[in-house]
Every structure is written in structure tokens, then in C-alpha cells.
Amino acid sequence: MTPAVSQSVSGTIPAGSKPRVLFLVTEDWIFCLHRLSLAKAVRDSGYDVVVATHVTGQMHAEKIVAEGLRLIPIGMSRGGMNPFADIAATSELVGVYRRERPVIVHHVALKPVLYGSWAARITGTRVVVNAFSGLGYLFTATGWKTRLVREFFCFLLRHAFAVTGATAVFENGDDYETLRSKGVVTAARSIVIRGAGVNEDKFFATPEPPGDPVVLLAGRMLWDKGIGEFTEAAKIVRSRNIAARFVLVGRRDPSNPSSIPEEQLREWQAEGLVEWWGERNDMPEVMRQAHIFALPSYREGLPTAVVEAEACGRPVVATDVPGCREVVRDGETGFLVPVRNPQALAEALIKLIEDPGLRRRMGECGRKMVLESFTERHVFSQVLELYRTMLARKAAGAGRN
Helix, strand or coil: CCCEEECCCCCCCCCCCCEEEEEEEHHHHHHHHHHHHHHEEEEEHCCCCEEEEEECCCCHHHHHHHCCCCCHHHHEEEEEEECCHHHHHHHHHHHHHHHCCCCEEEECCCHHHHHHHHHHHHHHHEEEEEEEECHHHHHHHHCHHHHHHHHHHHHHHHHCCCCCCCCEECCCCHHHHHHHHHHCHHHHEEEEECCCCCCCCCCCCCCCCCCCCCCEEEEEEHHHHHHHHHHHHHHHHCCCCCCCCEEEEEEECCCCCCCHHHHHHHHHCCCCCCEEEECCHHHHHHHHHEEEEEEECCCCCCHHHHHHHHCCCCCCECCCCHHHHHHCCECCCCCEEEEHHHHHHHHHHHHHHHCCHHHHHHHHHHHHHHHCCEEEEHHHHHHHHHHHHHHHHHHHHHHHC
């Protein structure tokens, strides 16, 4: 049995009532990047929205508050698993949940799902959304230590998910199946909502810029994103005297075990293999400077950057892995290639580098696909309908008591 794949429906709440929704996200910049627009839509639908997150800088905190959302700074760390830190984080969240008394808690990513579920269980919070934005390094690494941690993590998740009313939200069916097979979730309490959605008015198609084709990879600077393979593919293309620029855009993430050292990025740039533009806050413009988007990732939830590139009418070359295969139609909107295979990646990129007509056709197909299924409008309505359904289920349960 598979989980439902949510469809687009409206989900506003009755006038006059204002239940509180609490979003729990590890860090403020992640919330701003992937969940701020959703929180605004939830706010505009009549909910009181509170954001509990680790504040990393004034800029992101101010951005959250400026949108009329209440911010609660917390000490939860995104990196590592320390039993004492885990207990402290859960204890802190218990205090937050007791003070705020949210009607709905919306946990985003692995650690918030784990700690938040325990806090909800302790405080009796019964409407719990556990959103998995991918399974991350813990499920891509293959070392024996990581496997042991993964199994222990799943053990903890199974018990945390005993919260009455908890629903798991996945961005792709593969992640659902992985956790279902480990007994963490069930089909009856799971749903697939594909990604965070893209704003089609900000990310719109434009003609290609002049000059040599630009192959863009945007994301955190992690080995798991396939950046090593991307660089090797650049070497292969360069060895054939094919004119193209390979560009990396994104911040480093030192708290992630898969983080690429800055020295390595600088070295690749000095060799002329890639250009590293660092973190950018003008992604629509960055996308329109590219001719091709590439993401040779080892695993994704649902890669927002790929959807943004397709919304801008750019073809995509990605790996045939969970998440990527959800948003790239092989041979239509781009190409899917085997994971950890720089040669296959290079060959697919060369096809697009040398064929402007193919780029244009695939870009048009990608834009059409996004408008049909992957806009913010689609995603927001699905989440709001999930809230409505869970609140109705809770009310019906209370009425039987």
C-alpha cells in the first residue's frame, strides 16, 4: 500500500477562529529558503504562525519577523548526534510547546521530526505534521558507523511516531518506502507532497544569454550533491576542446559531514575547471544566466533548484536517484544519468552543450511540467488541506470521547 499523492485543493479555515501553527526548522536560513513562503500562505489563510528555529544571523531573523511571523530562537543544532545535546533540545522544545500550545506543529527535516515528535508526545500535542525534506547524509553514507546510527535513528523515530494524529509528509515515494520498510511510518498516516513549490512569476523563462554555454549547479557545497562528479565532468568536456563554463553557486555547510573544504573549491577554481560564485540571493537571475542545469546528487527529497531551473526554461541533467527522478523526465525535460558516474554526466551535458535546439525543446517541456504540477500554488493548497483534514479528524475523535 502506498501513501496518497496530494492533489491541489483549497484549505482555508473558518472566519473568526485563529488556531496556532508552530513550524520547527533547524536553522533560520533554511526556513527562509524553503518554508517562508509556505508560512506566509498559512498566515494568510487565517492561522497564527510561530517559527521555532536556531537563529544564525540577524538578516534571516529580521526577514521572518518582517513577514508578521513570531520568531522563537532555540538552541537546537543541525549537526551531529550527542545524547546530552539531544536531551537538552527535546527539553527546550517541551517548554516551547507548553507555553505556545499550538494546535498544529509542523516539523521539517530529520532532527525536528525526531525531537519535535518527542516533545509533542510529552505535551499531548495531537496534530503533528512530520515533513521529511529528504533523508540526507544519514541515508546516503555507507560506512558501518553510519549504518549503526541510521538503525538507531529509525528505532527512535518509530517510538516518536507514536504521537496520536502524526502524519508523515514525503517529497518523493522512495523516501516513504525506505521508512515504511523500517517500520517507521504507515501508508494510512503518510502523504506525498512534492517539494516546496516554485513561484512561476519570479522564475520565468527567458531566451538564453549570449556566449559559451553555462552549466550551472546550485546547492550547498557538499560531496553528496555530486560536486566532485560535476568537476570531473568539466575536465572531460574541457579535454575535448568543447567551449563551456561550469559554475557552482551555493554556500558551504561545515556542519554537514559531506561538506567540501573551501580550499578544494578554491583549487578547482584556480585550475579553471569551475567558477564558484558563492551564496547568491538572486536565484532567478542566476538561473537565467545559465544554459543548462546539472545536479548529479546522490539522493534528494525533491530538489527545489531543479524545479526553479525548469521554471526558467532550462534543461536539466540529474542523477537517476530518489528526488531527482521525480522532477526530471528523461529525454523530455532533460537527462537522467547513473549516480557517481562523471563520464555519463559529461556525455549528457555535451549533447545539450552542442545542440541549442534540444536545449530549447527540453526547456519548454520543463516549464510546462512545472506549471502543471510544481508551483507554490499546488503545494500550499495541499498543505492547507492536510491541516484541515487533520483538525477535522481530531475534532471527530474528541466528539466520540
